[in-house]
Amino acid sequence: MKNRFCRMGMPTAIAAVLTVIATGSLWAQGYPERPITLIVPFAAGGAADTTGRIMAESLSKQLGQNVIVENIPGAGGATGSTRGKNAAPDGYTIGLGHLGTHAAAVAINPKLPHNPKTDFAYLGLVSVTPNIIFVRNDFPAKNLAEFIAYAKEKGPGLKFGHSGIGAASHITCVQFFQLIGVKPTYVAYQGFGQTINDIMSGNLDGSCDLVASVSGQVNGGLTRALVVAADQRSPVIPDVPTSTEAGLPEFKSETWTGLYAPKGTPPEILSKLEGAIATSLADPAVQKRLVDIGARTPTAKEQGAAAMQAIVNADVDRWIVILGKETKKP
Known part of the structure; x- marks a missing residue:
């Protein structure tokens, strides 16, 4: 490749690179042109699946293409998360992850086949419960x-x-x-x-x-x-006391859930997906559906790709401390 560019001459080589970049940008502008798969790394019926389906329905409207949920359970979410990591970085496969799969798993599984801090292009949180x-x-x-x-x-x-x-x-x-x-x-x-x-x-x-x-x-x-395990009672089960009310104030545990794309996905596509997520979370109908299952919409500070990356980084370190020596299979 080096010799080829030398023969082409520097101006020609630069022009060729710019052409490739421009072509990629134009391709991204047409995205999406077919249905998108959303990998949920758990079986149907749980909170992760429900949240994924709420977001898939809304994103389908925002993006103008069907977003289809694919449940891939196994290994505490590692099977589906690894599938998402290894998918083609073209924007047509995205994944759902949460506190367990993309933070605590590092402390529990020393052979985890992915590194949550570095192996994903995060798009943003979609719920906290x-x-x-x-x-x-x-x-x-x-x-x-x-x-x-x-x-x-x-x-x-x-x-x-x-x-x-x-x-x-x-x-x-x-x-x-x-x-x-x-x-x-x-x-x-x-x-x-x-x-x-x-x-x-x-x-x-x-x-x-x-x-x-x-x-x-x-x-x-x-x-x-x-x-x-929160500071406030849940509106969907209002009679259940908080950890402080029940006499165990140090017990606080909220699970965030977010979406990601494979690392290497073009920035233009990541930006379009991130924008579609933000629009979905601003929709009162989506907010109500999340509240109805006991979740909440992430705050403005919690939303977006950069915020999710920071939350993942912090929680990986936090759960290594919390879980400590409990790395063997129960």
Whole structure:
């Protein structure tokens, strides 16, 4: 290539490069010309899937092409996230990630096949939702204080499910049980649907998942929520106390969810996707749908590609400290 440019002469070589850049820009201006795939790294039915579908519907309107959700569960979200990382960087495959898949996973899985800090082109957060501790409806403890006493007595006899190593439901449980000094038995599943079914059938004692995942079961009397790990009560389960109200003020856990593109995606396409996300989040209908599942729209400071990259960087380091030595599979 070097010899070829030498033969062409410097002005000609520069002109050739500028032509390639211009052609790429024109191609990006026509984007998108076909449907876009949105990879959700969890099974259908959970909060991540619901959030992904809310955004896919809105982005379809903003971009003028269908955005189709593809569920790729496995390994606590690592399978789908790796697929998203390795997709062609042409804007036609984007992915959804959250606190578990793109931050805490680094502390839990030393063989994680991607580096959240460097391997993705982030587009911005799309929702933030508090996590809760909930149990089967016939669980002996009626509040958090009773639960802590019961858990300390049962120890490994207590069975808590989660959606895979590194999932929000897993890391929230690790954080919570570290705080109260208990080591339960963890049971890993492929997704929220399997977890909640085993809780309602009595095969599990409970889980630590997003309000957005379980508010329907809580309000329907199918499970019992003990605490919301946030400073304010959730409007969709208003009777459930905050961690401060329940006597464990140090327990704070919110899960952010965001979108990304493969690294190397043209800047013009990234800018168009980022703009479409911002427009979607400003839509009152989208905001209401997020509130209805127990989530909230990211604040202005939390939105955008740069903000998401900074949040990922900070939370990778934060969860390495929180999880500490708990890197082996439960």
